[in-house]
Amino acid sequence: MPHPDAAMNEQTQHPDHHGVVVPTGVLIAAGLLLSFTIVMVLGFRLSGQEPTAQIPQYEQSLISRALRFEDGPNGSVQVFEVHADQDESLVHIVQSGQGGFIRGVLRSMARSRNAHGIAPEHPFVLNLEPSGTLVLEDPQTGQRIDLKAFGPDNIDSFRAMLASEEA
Numbered sequence: 001m002p003h004p005d006a007a008m009n010e011q012t013q014h015p016d017h018h019g020v021v022v023p024t025g026v027l028i029a030a031g032l033l034l035s036f037t038i039v040m041v042l043g044f045r046l047s048g049q050e051p052t053a054q055i056p057q058y059e060q061s062l063i064s065r066a067l068r069f070e071d072g073p074n075g076s077v078q079v080f081e082v083h084a085d086q087d088e089s090l091v092h093i094v095q096s097g098q099g100g101f102i103r104g105v106l107r108s109m110a111r112s113r114n115a116h117g118i119a120p121e122h123p124f125v126l127n128l129e130p131s132g133t134l135v136l137e138d139p140q141t142g143q144r145i146d147l148k149a150f151g152p153d154n155i156d157s158f159r160a161m162l163a164s165e166e167a
Contacts, residue, residue: 061127063162067091068123069106077103079161082123092161101154105136105145112141126161134158 065081068088072078075096080088094102113120118140125137134147134155147155 060130062130063128065091065126065162066123067126067161068121077106080123099157101150102157105147109136109138109141109143109145112143113138116141126158128159128162134162 066083068080068082070078070080072093077094077099078090079092079094081091082088109124110120113122122138122140125139127135127137129135132148135144136147136158137144147158
């Protein structure tokens with residue numbers, strides 16, 4: 001009769017199965033869930049209904065301004081609105097030592113333009129979306145920055161450029 005330890009060593013070296021055992025019920029439930037999801041999506045698409053959550057249409061801005069930024073005297077940043085006839089009017093001045101967030105966003109967008117070989121004289125577009133989101137867009141590179149993500153104080157620094165008339 002073999003010694004009990006010998007049988008244990010044999011089981012340890014040669015297990016009966018080599019994979020993970022998944023209960024049949026779990027596999028059936030996963031298959032049913034996947035099938036149900038596919039049928040529902042297919043039915044929804046074939047019915048012609050539009051999804052309730054859609055990618056926002058950026059053309060529907062409440063307020064939109066084409067803005068060009070230029071370094072001014074004594075470290076200030078001058079903000080010009082570029083009109084349809086290409087005339088410009090000074091609408092805002094960021095004083096030296098102020099507007100760190102504005103300067104940071106503009107540096108980021110300027111780097112993107114430099115990487116694409118785009119001249120700095122093209123204006124950016126500042127949009128107020130129907131949802132209240134403020135977006136700074138560079139039409140030249142397609143870059144869009146949702147300013148809402150940076151908090152109310154930072155949004156207000158750009159919102160002032162929408163509200164201001166000629167400086």
